[in-house]
Amino acid sequence: MGYARVRSIGLVGLEGHPVVVEAHVDAGLPALVLSGLPDASLNEARDRVRAAIVNSGETWPQRRITVNLLPAELPKSGSGFDLAIAIVLLAGTGELPPRGLGGAAAIGELGLDGQIRPVRGVLPMVLAAARAGIRRIIVPATNAAEASLVPGVAVRSAEALRQVLEFIRGAATLPDAPDGDEIVEETAPDLADVVGQPRGRFALELAAAGRHHLALFGPPGAGKTMLAQRLPGILPPLDDAAALEVTAVHSIAGTLPPAPRLIRRPPFQAPHHTASAPALVGGGSGLARPGSLSLAHHGVLFLDEAAEFAPSVLNALRQPLEDGWVVLARSRGSTRFPARIQLVLAANPCPCGAGNDVNCTCSAIERRRYRTRLSGPLMDRIDLRVRLEPVGAAALLGEPHEQETSAAVLRRVLAARQTAADRWAELGYAVNAQVPGPVLRRPPFRLPRSATAELARRLDDGKLSARGYDRVLRCAWTIVDLDGRSGPTRDDVAEALELRTGDL
Ligand SMILES: [Zn+2]
Numbered sequence: 001m002g003y004a005r006v007r008s009i010g011l012v013g014l015e016g017h018p019v020v021v022e023a024h025v026d027a028g029l030p031a032l033v034l035s036g037l038p039d040a041s042l043n044e045a046r047d048r049v050r051a052a053i054v055n056s057g058e059t060w061p062q063r064r065i066t067v068n069l070l071p072a073e074l075p076k077s078g079s080g081f082d083l084a085i086a087i088v089l090l091a092g093t094g095e096l097p098p099r100g101l102g103g104a105a106a107i108g109e110l111g112l113d114g115q116i117r118p119v120r121g122v123l124p125m126v127l128a129a130a131r132a133g134i135r136r137i138i139v140p141a142t143n144a145a146e147a148s149l150v151p152g153v154a155v156r157s158a159e160a161l162r163q164v165l166e167f168i169r170g171a172a173t174l175p176d177a178p179d180g181d182e183i184v185e186e187t188a189p190d191l192a193d194v195v196g197q198p199r200g201r202f203a204l205e206l207a208a209a210g211r212h213h214l215a216l217f218g219p220p221g222a223g224k225t226m227l228a229q230r231l232p233g234i235l236p237p238l239d240d241a242a243a244l245e246v247t248a249v250h251s252i253a254g255t256l257p258p259a260p261r262l263i264r265r266p267p268f269q270a271p272h273h274t275a276s277a278p279a280l281v282g283g284g285s286g287l288a289r290p291g292s293l294s295l296a297h298h299g300v301l302f303l304d305e306a307a308e309f310a311p312s313v314l315n316a317l318r319q320p321l322e323d324g325w326v327v328l329a330r331s332r333g334s335t336r337f338p339a340r341i342q343l344v345l346a347a348n349p350c351p352c353g354a355g356n357d358v359n360c361t362c363s364a365i366e367r368r369r370y371r372t373r374l375s376g377p378l379m380d381r382i383d384l385r386v387r388l389e390p391v392g393a394a395a396l397l398g399e400p401h402e403q404e405t406s407a408a409v410l411r412r413v414l415a416a417r418q419t420a421a422d423r424w425a426e427l428g429y430a431v432n433a434q435v436p437g438p439v440l441r442r443p444p445f446r447l448p449r450s451a452t453a454e455l456a457r458r459l460d461d462g463k464l465s466a467r468g469y470d471r472v473l474r475c476a477w478t479i480v481d482l483d484g485r486s487g488p489t490r491d492d493v494a495e496a497l498e499l500r501t502g503d504l
Contacts, residue, residue, distance in 0.1 A: 002063075004091035007105040008084035009125040010069075011074045011287060013328075013335040016121075016128025020070045021084040023092030028064030033042075034085070036069030037076050038332070041286070045079065049086050052110035056162040060091035061275035075332040078287035080119040083108035083414060087163055087168065096168050105129050106164070107143075114161045120287060123251035126150040127244065131485060133159070138164060144177035145259040146251060149244075186266065188233045190332045191225070192405045196391045200227045203386040203499060205409055208234045209416040210432035210478030212471075213321075213343040213381055215306075215374075218388030220353045224346035227388075228270075228302045231344060233406040234413050235299070242298045244345035245338060248298050252337075253290050267299035273308035277316045281326045282337055293317070293326050294337035306345040307373045314378050317343070321381055345382065347374055383433065383471045384499050418479035432477045437470030440477075447473070451490045453468055455497065472496045 002025035002493055010019045032050065034042050067078040067085055069076060084106040107125055108116040127150050128138050136154045139147045144157035155177035158164045166172035194201065200216065204227050207214040214231075216224040238246060243262040250256050250263060271280060271292040278284075282291035293301060293316075301317075303309060320326050324340035349355030350362045351370050362370075379385075411501060420432050426462040429435050449456075455472060458464040464472070475496035476488035488496075 002092045002094060003169070004088050004096075004100050006084045006088040006091070006101050007103070008081050009105060009107060009128050010074055010081070010371070011078060011121045011124060011252065012075055013288070013337055014124055014245070014252065014290075016125045017074055018128065018132040018134065019074065019076065019084075021081060021088045022068050022070065023088040024066045024068075025061070025063050025092045026066075030062045031064050032089070033064075033066045034068075035066070036072055036094075037081070041077065041079070041347045045082060045085060048079070048082055048110045048112060049089065052082070052114045052161050053086055053090065055112065056114035056160065056165065058090065058095065058165070061095065063090070063093055065089055066093060075330065075335075078119060078121070079109035079117075079399070080107045080121075082110040083161065083164065084118060086110060087164065087205065089163070096165065096172075101168060102136075103134065104138060105134045106138045108140045108158075110161060116140045116158055116160055116164075120254045120289075121248075121252040122146050122150060123244070123256075124248040126153055126155070127248065129153055138174065139177075141175075142258065144175075146256060148177035149247065149262055170366070188406070189226070189229045190233060190406045191230050192403045194223060194230065194403060197223055197227065197388060199386055200224075200388050201404075201409075203235065203384050204231055205413065205482065206475065206478050206499070207231065207342065207344070207384055208404075208409075208413045209482050210383070210420070210474060211342055212383035212433050212475060212478065213345075215345040215379070215382045215385040216245055216388055217347055217349060217385065219349060219390055222388040222390050224388060225302075225304055228300070228304070228344045228346060229268065230406060231300050231342070232266045233269045234409045235342075236414055236417060237264045238266060241245070246298050249294050249337065252287070253295055255295070260444055265299075267296055268302065269296035269299070270302040270304060271291075275307045275309070275313065275490055277310070277313050280313055281316050281320070281328065283328055285357060287329055288330065288335050288337075288477070290337045291326070293320050293339040293341060297338045299342070300344055302342045302344045302346070304346045306347045307351075307370050311373065314373075318377060318381075321378075343382070345374075357476050380465060380467055383475050386499065412482055415484070416478065419481045419484075420477070432474045432481070435474060435477075437466070437473070440470060440473040446487055447476075447493070451488060451493050453490075455493060458497075468500060472500050475499060486501040 002451045005022040008019045009016045034046050090096045109119050111117050118140045123146050126147045130153045138156050147155040156174040158174050167174045243264050246263045269292045280291045299408040320339040325336045326339045327336045350367050354359045354360035421430050459469050476492045479492045480488050
């Protein structure tokens with residue numbers, strides 16, 4: 001009696017997948033049978049589509065209609081298939097020209113009133129459409145600017161189902177989305193605002209150049225947060241592939257502004273210490289939401305007052321730090337989001353913040369428990385640990401002297417990154433933090449014994465773990481890369497060691 005099909009896009013994690021929505025109409029009792037969606041979404045989708053069609057001035061077809069979403073094995077979630085379902089249903093019953101949308105895809109949730117509502121994840125959906133050879137796509141008006149960030153796909157947008165139906169009937173046009181214009185000067189916190197803290201600034205620069213994880217210890221007011229916030233500003237801007245990936249994660253999270261640009265600056269995420277493990281790793285029912293770990297993908301995850309985070313939350317960081325992915329268990333299989341992050345921890349020296357000061361009111365037990373929280377496997381992954389002292393009144397009130405800007409530091413970081421990238425290119429690494437220990441310990445990169453004697457001694461004494469040994473070597477390479485020299489000396493190794501063993 002009638003058959004039609006329309007293309008749409010589903011999301012699994014960060015990956016979009018083409019979905020075919022097909023309708024078959026036959027002569028049974030009037031009914032709408034929907035299959036291919038999780039049970040919970042089926043009834044809701046059916047109710048929304050029915051109401052939207054009727055409230056758009058259409059007559060509900062009195063036929064038996066079967067709508068199916070393919071491929072069946074793809075886990076589908078979210079409400080973005082509504083628009084495609086409405087179109088295919090009307091095309092199958094002859095209410096629309098059988099050509100329907102031709103080869104175009106449709107994305108959008110329908111309101112009961114027939115309005116088309118925005119959906120999360122439009123950017124990765126349109127990226128998937130482009131990869132699948134889909135050249136035209138209809139998206140909710142609110143998502144048009146975001147969809148147009150993807151080159152090679154003609155984006156049209158609509159605010160209501162009625163507009164789309166008129167468009168298919170040839171009675172109206174749909175507006176083209178504006179071309180994405182992504183040149184933008186963002187203002188970000190600058191290192192020029194940081195008074196003093198030469199040690200902290202140096203550690204931050206090293207962290208940026210080698211992509212090392214960093215821990216900042218010090219009393220309240222020492223400027224830990226100020227420094228951490230300035231790390232993204234001295235990191236290389238994201239290239240095209242990374243920018244699309246990062247923007248896609250934020251699209252799925254629903255955190256993009258109304259007229260988004262590609263995110264070019266490495267993101268900065270600072271979850272509060274009361275954050276739960278799900279807030280950090282992501283989750284939720286239906287279309288999974290990425291957590292802080294993934295929102296910080298290709299950027300910085302800053303944990304202020306790190307010792308106050310629940311141990312379960314800190315533990316949840318370990319796997320993503322190893323492999324760069326967050327894996328979420330879902331009702332149907334698992335889904336994963338990218339989470340290649342640079343970690344910055346900050347902590348007070350003790351619960352009351354006074355540290356060794358005579359003003360400290362903490363008991364010995366409290367202090368010990370506090371330190372224990374910040375030890376173990378997570379801390380062992382931190383290359384740089386720096387103790388910051390409060391900025392003295394002399395530095396704060398004395399003769400103002402120019403502090404170096406983030407732009408000046410970034411130039412050195414870029415040069416150092418290039419040096420490292422050239423050195424490791426043959427082995428496939430981009431930054432020092434990625435290089436495995438054995439590579440650093442064997443020729444041609446093995447350092448002369450004179451340079452590593454002290455490290456070997458500490459390893460023998462049990463004062464340095466094997467992993468710690470390698471981390472000191474990586475950091476020593478970053479020191480010479482920033483300095484424009486060819487290889488670490490004993491002094492560089494000593495400096496790297498000192499930066500690693502800084503403590504609460
Ligand atoms: Zn204290």
